[in-house]
Amino acid sequence: MLRHKMLQDLKKNKWQFISILLMAFLGVYIFTGVGGEWAGVENFRTKYYSETNLADGWIYGEGFSNDDLKAVQSIDGVTQAEKRCYLQIEGADDVAPQIYFYGLNENSINKPYVVDGEEFSTTANDKVWIAKQFADAKGLKVGDEYTFKFDSTEFSLKIAGLVYSSEYQYFSNENDLWPDYNNIGFAYASVNALPIKQYIIDTVSSDKYTVSELVDEFAKEYPEIADNADMLKGMSKESIVKFLKLAKDDEFKDALPYTQIVFTSSKPAKNLADEIESKLSGNYAAFVTRAENSGITMLDSEMAQHKMIGSVFPIVFMLIALLAIITSMNRLISNQRIQIGTLKALGFSSGKIALHYTGYGFSVSLIGSLLGLIAGPLTLPYLFYGTMASYYSLPQWKTGYDASFFLVALGTVAACTLVTFLTVKSILKESPAQSLRPKAPKDMKATSAAKTKTWRKTSFNLKWTLRDIFRGKIRTVMGIVGTISCMALLVCAFSMYDCINDMETWMYGEIQVQDTRLTLYSTATIDDAEEIAADVDGEMIMSTAIEAEANGVKKTETVTAVDGSGCYYLTDPSRKQIEPTDDTFAITKKLADALGVSEGDEIRWHLYTSDKWVTSKITNIVRNPSTQGIIITRSTLESLGYDYMPQYIDTTQHITEYDNPQVAKLLSQSDLHNFWDNYMESMNMMVSIIILFAVTLAVVVLYNLGQLSYTEKEREIATLKVLGFPTGKIIKLNLIPNIIFSIIGIIFGTPAGLGLTYIMIASAGDEFDMMTKLSFPSFLISALITLGVSVITGLIFTGRVKKLDMVSSLKGVE
Structure with missing residues (x-):
């Protein structure tokens, strides 16, 4: 009987029940849908990091020895460490793409994630594993050969696999605003695949260096060359090349530049910075933790934004939906008071009646919540993944679940069921005679305000x-x-x-106000940049990674050094424009907050390409919507002993074409x-x-x-x-x-x-x-x-x- 009555009630009040179901569905759907996007990415990344054994720290330098590696391995907390030959080379094709090339003799940390082809091997001297997105952009496949260019030395390797890398979840050519995988890629190979002998021969043969310069440079790393420097300087290039060609390939192994040590640790990597400094006696350029590696943190930041919206907003959304559900169920059950009285008069127990009506709230909210729980993660995340997959590099983009999804769905059902039960309970306290009649309206007594003249004159x-x-x-x-x-x-x-x-x-109306940006090739010299800047009446801009430290906190950010005026401004906390001068040493508010510093304080910092630390006094705290770090002028940078190497020239002129071999790209405001x-x-x-x-x-x-x-x-x-x-x-x-x-x-x-x-x-x-x-x-x-x-x-x-x-x-x- 009660089951039949429930079906009749559902049919009679279908729009009210549909409304409740819809609100339960919407509340859970938006929470799990938005959450499913970041949960899917984060769940996969956790598994991805485990499978590839992602490093906790990266140490960069000009050349690490086995003793350096052992020193890092001996640090308390370091669980694994290996040295790698990391080079930035080019692809030998029409666009000369930038390639991050890794020569490995071990493969236990940052292992390439193979999606096509054979598993990576450190003994395959004639093979290479290249980035999947780079291969797709170039139309390359497993079995093809690809030619690389290491300075002037070209060498070809057979593509044995297409891979992703957990340390390159974001990568872009420095001349591109967003990733164009035709211009950027990474590759992994055996260290023996690098033609170091031929590279040395080509370097000696070139007109780039004199014999004396070559001997002095190699003497820094090799004592035997230093001991025989005078004799070697007296030899001709032809003699040296002839001698080198007769040597065996194995004799050049020590010349391989191991420029990186990566390690995993059981302690927070940032806490090992001082010991790394001590163990290596400061003979390294930079130390980067996972939280500072731009190839990882770019996606970290993106997911933080999505999680921000996906956590705060849907919770509020859910609470409002619950408010509506509660009021709707309250109204629905209150309208059933006569039926409740009738059931009591017919002899149905209070418990059975309560269970019957509680089933209304439970069943409707359960269906809505389950639909939202299922549909949310299966639909909404894929609206974002298409865009994100073109910008970031992960082997897969799949939705995911988080424990909070089930708690929210359960909470929705529980809240709806509870309010239904409480409403029924209040009616069940009445006698059948009382509940068979409509609820009496409240007896309103006249207030003192109702007896005043003002009230009597008030409109009806x-x-x-x-x-x-x-x-x-x-x-x-x-x-x-x-x-x-x-x-x-x-x-x-x-x-x-x-x-x-x-x-x-x-960003583009108050800070960067140029009409045209000229992007320079990395081969452009300062003389080239100055000549172009003078020709277009432009402002030169250098932007490169730095490490900043204060109050025991280290952060990896960006230094922007300008030379010129009219195109790049600072904005103070109130968004007032400030033109940088030679007395300016500005840091962004986000960096200042992270380091715990303010105007007048000092910070230590260095370029990533140098191990020279400098100390500077902060003159301005500024705000920037997308780039955090330090802003100074060229004069300030050079006075600190660093070379000024601009990557961009901004101008207020509208330029659509510019014929110069050092200009890689023109970018308009649009x-x-x-x-x-x-x-x-x-x-x-x-x-x-x-x-x-x-x-x-x-x-x-x-x-x-x-x-x-x-x-x-x-x-x-x-x-x-x-x-x-x-x-x-x-x-x-x-x-x-x-x-x-x-x-x-x-x-x-x-x-x-x-x-x-x-x-x-x-x-x-x-x-x-x-x-x-x-x-x-x-x-x-x-x-x-x-x-x-x-x-x-x-x-x-x-x-x-x-x-x-x-x-x-x-x-x-x-």
Whole structure:
């Protein structure tokens, strides 16, 4: 019987049950869908790191010996370590792509992840394993040969496999704004595959160095050459080359430049910095932890942004959905009080009745939550993965699950079931005779304010509205909280969109204000750069990696050194433009906060390409939306003993063509804006989806609140109709509270929404610096949606008011 009754109730109140199911579905769907994207990536990366044994630290230097390797291995906490021959070479094709080439005699750390071909081998002297994306861009496949260029020495290897690398989840040619895998790649091979003998012969034969310069350079590394330097300087190049050709290949093994030591550790790698410094006596250029490796941290930062939005926003979204579910179930069960009384009169026990009605909330919320739990991770993540796969390098992009998904789904079902049970329980406390009659309206006593002259002069509409608000305090609170929540949700969603757009305006309208950027080849000399800059009236810009240290904290960031004016500016914390001078030593706010320093403090830092540390005093704390680090002039950099090697020349001139062999690429303002749009595409996609769901949830929640209001005021509406009030007048009376709630919601929901935006921005990580923004159009759209839905909800019930059965509505408690 009860099962049959449940089916009848579901059919009779199908739209209310569908509304509850939809809210449960939406709440869980958005949480698990957005979360499924970052959970899938993070779950795979965890497995990926384990399978490839990703290093915890990278030590760079000009050449590490076996003694250096043993010294690192002896450090307490280091579990594994190996040295690698790491070179930046070129591909010998038309575009001369940049190749990160690794010659290995061990393969226990940072193992290449093979997706096609044979497993990597350190004994295969004629084979190479190349990046899958590079191979795809070049149309290469397993079995093909590819030719590399090591300075002037070309050598060809057979492609034995296509691989991904956990240390290269992001990689891009320095001349490209975003990854173009036709111009950049990486490769792994046996160290014996490197033609070191031929390289030395070609170097000696070239006109690049004199015999004396070559002897002096090699004498730094090889004592036997230093001992015989005078004799060797007296020899001709031809004699040296002839001698080298007669030597065996094995005799050149010691000449291989092992420029990198990688290690894994049981302790945080950053805590080993001092011991590494001590063990190697400072004879290395840079030490980088996993948290500082740009090939890894770029994706870390991206996922931090997604997790920020995927954690904060959906939780608020879920809470608002639960609010609507609770009010809807409360209303639905309250309308069943006569049926509950009838069941009690027929002899059904309170426990059986409670179980029956609790099943309403349980079954509907369970179906909605399960659908959201299943559909969310299987659909939403793939909207982002296409864009991310073109920008980042992972072997697979699959959705994932997190324990929080099941907790949220379980919490939704539990909340809905609990509120249903509590509502039924309150009705079950009454006797069958009481519950068989409609719930009596509250007895409202006249307040002192109602006895004043002001009250007597107040219009009927206002009196009705105020009495209605105070009569239904819970309904009023729910209406205000629901409206504030929906406004906050909308403001937060649109504000995030404004924040991202503001970052673009800030970067390319206030900091980089050039009309054209000329990107130089790495072979360009300072004389080449100066000549081009003079020709286009441009500003030279050098941007390279640094390591900065203060208060025991080390950070890997970027130094930007400028020479010229009019194209690159600093922005202070209030976004006021500042032109850098030779007295400027500015650091970005994010870096200052990380190091715990302020203006007037000193920091130590060095270029990654040098092991020379310098100390500088901070003159300015500035803000930059996308690049964190140090900003100085060329004069300051050179005064510290570093060479100035600019990569870019910015100019306010509009240049579409420039014929110079040292200019790799021309970038217009529109190119830079396109780069930004591509870079932020997945973030914009996520924000757009959240806006869509925020609007949807706002409509559903406000509609349900309106329906709750109508149900509770049905008796009053019938009374007004009996008294002769026209339908239009009654609708107007019902609209006034909705409008009041909307205005309150707009006033208080706006700062609440901006507060949510601030929380998400504060969770965005160290790479991005965003400011909370809400444009007037965004505010207006949010306010109009909130107000419009409230008004439309009131108007929707016009038909119900016209068809209201006054007899059934007024009978019961007389």
